[in-house]
Amino acid sequence: MTQTKYGPARALPGEQIAITTNPDTEPFWLAAKEHRLTACQCANCGHFRMPPTAYCPICSSRDKAWPDLPGTGTIFSYVVCNKNPKTGEDYIYVPVVVDIDGAPGARLNANISGVDADDVHIGMKVRVDWTEIKDGWVLPNFIRDDAA
């Protein structure tokens, strides 16, 4: 059905991207600044939750852990987009929803690059690729994990 050839998928330009944090989410972003991929884990029962929230939905504990994760994952779903959302110019980017290895139930929404958009597929193994964004923060994006 889709005959379009999109060509290379590109991450959206980091200089267009801003984030904000709150006390629940900031440890994730501080780890990212050090190129460490983590996810919010309940320090009581071990359940992962993303985005980080004040309470564990399983055991209601407020205690959080921020383990170092392998930085790999699997594409759960994706969409091929063709316009830069900030500028409206032609721009092939592929938002991917990624199941994060080592953090069952936790996902990240990111861009994938280093692969043609036409070749992105559900089940594709990916690994983290750090993108510098506004205000000194760092965003986890992904590239194809050729080692997988």
Next chain:
Amino acid sequence: MAWSNQDKCAIVGIGATDYYVRGKSWPRTINDMAGEAIMNACADAGISVRDIDGFSYYSTAGAGYLDKFDTASLMETLGMPHVSFSATLTSGGGGCPGAIGLATAGLVNEDCKYAVTVMSLQQLPQHRLGVVFGAAAPSAENSFLQPSGLVGPGHLMSVLARRHMHLYGTTQDAFGEVVMATRANTHNRPKAVRKAPLTKEEYDASVMLADPLRRLDYCLETDGAVAVITTTMDRAKDCRQKPAVVHACAHGGQREWGRAFAWMGMPDPYFASSGHKFTADRVWDQSGLSAKDMDVALIYDHFSPMVLMQLEDYGFCEKGEGNDYVLSGKLRYDPETGKGVNGGTPVNTHGGNLNEAYIIGMTHIVEGVEQVRGTAINQVKDAEFALVSGGPASLPVSSLILRSA
């Protein structure tokens, strides 16, 4: 278990403005259009606007996401002497039919006598819903979504549609059939924005906005207002029109759907769904009915794949069989017989958000009322039960069963 408010209230008045292409309603204002819709609904019901003493909103009383309604302003504008019920269902368009259940609560409690539910939508350039998520400064929570460039509702639905295609073999042809089948119902509707019948070739040529979704899989962007009046059955008998009886109404959802595409954390099979399973089960439980009992289904259609997924969640077909159900023509309305096609239940006999107008779901309630009154332009023969759904979106989503009196 039967709903304790079953058949205790009815929608007795429906009113609307003209429908305008996005931004074209200016220099009318939100309150100007809301007032016209409310007064038209009162005239339809045969009551005075000054009889209204209840307001039951949804979408957080928002005319979209930026402008807000204000009961105090509407009271002063329209001259209502007093108001004794004013309440809003939370979240967005998913609460549209649920607002009728909220009205029912106010009426059965005898807090009010006539409750109005209104949506007035004006998408001036700075208020465009289609870019709302990207335009907003990222909160701590959407800092986990927005940087990916998932900024428009179409981007978000495409991710769900893609997963459905992966799990069940669903095709873009089925999305196209949703659009074509409902487009076929607007050629005779004077107020519809898109009236020309749609061919498969035209659908296939529609520009790809967020692969797998094309421009024609996206709903219209419309300005305008729609209002409906709900009252108790004893008062309904004195109104001008045959009552559209509120037979069942539910809102809510389960945590697996939760924030839905505001986060993308839903596990299978909820991810590739409409998030309506919980609410669907509730209205069927409230009524003792099932999908096969519905004579017409007014399914919230902001994006074509979400119609297919709602048909699964409401049980018109099994989970994962939406593709074949849709492609067998079962959404279509046959004007010759006044019935469905191939054993299906006609869907969106008014053309829906995709083809007629997008007033955040209110047109679906209006069509449900007209169908059970027997006055619809594309009337389903002997329509007794109409299903109306809202959403899919972050919870709550909602649904309503209207019954002919």
